[in-house]
Amino acid sequence: IFTWYPLLVVRNFSLGERRALRRELEEEKYDLIHAETFYVMPHLPKTIVPTILVDQTIEYLVYRHYVSNEVPLILRPLFMLDVFKLRFWEKYYWKRTKKLVAVSSEDKKVMESEIAGIDVEIIPNGIDADHFAEKKIEKKTPPRVLFVGNFKWLQNIEAADILINKIWPQIVKEVSEARLWIVGMNIPERIHDLAGKRHDIEVTEAIPDIRDAYKAAAIMPVPLRGPGGTRLKVLEALVSALPVVSTSIGVMGLGLTAGKHVLVADTNTGLAKESIRLLKSPKLAKRIGVEGQKFVAKNYDWKSIIKLHDNIYNNILKKEP
Structure with a gap:
């Protein structure tokens, strides 16, 4: 001041x-x-x-x-x-x-x-496409819905709150076996406490190899609302063949085609519905993942x-x- x-x-x-x-x-x-x-x-x-x-x-x-x-x-x-x-x-x-x-x-x-x-x-x-491609790991069971972020940044705090409080309840209602997996740094204590009380939410602080999260998860919702920059986590997820469901702002400027490389929705209900659609359709999830991976490897490799x-x-x- x-x-x-x-x-x-x-x-x-x-x-x-x-x-x-x-x-x-x-x-x-x-x-x-x-x-x-x-x-x-x-x-x-x-x-x-x-x-x-x-x-x-x-x-x-x-x-x-x-x-x-x-x-x-x-x-x-x-x-x-x-x-x-x-x-x-x-x-x-x-x-x-x-x-x-x-x-x-x-x-x-x-x-x-x-x-x-x-x-x-x-x-x-x-991103280093080869670095992400070389990591091989099995998908977790039951399916993990992944959120990745450094909670030092305001956009990630806002997006995580939206996902936990507005979107996740809709997803788990339809896909009851799914688990929400919060991975990142500086994760607030309130999220750790919530995970300790809920069987459907898991938290991993400072994961040694972020590729493990991208490869093991089933989908990654990106409910970002704030502007600015390039969403590096989106590129990393896509090059790992992890299907992404995002707001328009979350993938703005990346050149991705909605419905081909990524699924896009701008309401909490829309993000939940598209996430549920991927979880219930492995064929669709695989297609989106493969197309996203090819696009990012071609256009964003270092x-x-x-x-x-x-x-x-x-x-x-x-x-x-």
Whole structure:
């Protein structure tokens, strides 16, 4: 509240990191600086080395969605002040970079609407298709309905609450043997407590190999409501041949075809119905899983994504004196 910087910047700032970067740039010669996420930018000293900023998520949109939907009305003006700070500093660092990169066409549009004349490239998030393909594991019995997420992020907290409270009761009513499997990091105690009281909900904190979850589960609902970024968990699930049921926002910008690579619904009832349909139709689930896997392996493997990075690096270096 009492600083001009938003909480996200304050929380991630390290004076030691800033000193280390200044010392590194003074003592060594670099052609480019590649920064991931705008809130690492305050660590960079003034330098003639061109900087590429890849902004994984437009943070002010995420926080604005959270404040508008989750924060009590009486507290919203206070929280909206932080959203205002986020927007200001995101735009500030977007303008300071030599090249700004978004991970989706939707984020690119927002950036270009915020800053007239800015040139934004798109490099989607990628996955190691071979790494996920090589893992072999049997599906769990009874079938697991998977949710994966780091609960440090607001979108995952909101989505998990929707799944547990609104969607899961509809699913388990129709497929009584199914189990809801929450896998992730920083899972709230209330979810752990709930799982301890319910036979139909399981929780796995910090699973050693996330491939085990994707390969062992039957389906993965993605009831995301908030904007921003590329949904890496969706790509990982699909490349593991795990059928996904998502909101439109959850798969926005990925180029997936609804009904072919993924099932899409934008209401809680719709997400539940599509999940039930997959659980009751192994043939449909297998088809969606295979088609999703082929699409992601073709379009999002790091082997092809890295070439986009190389093109940007080379273009900038050609322009530098």
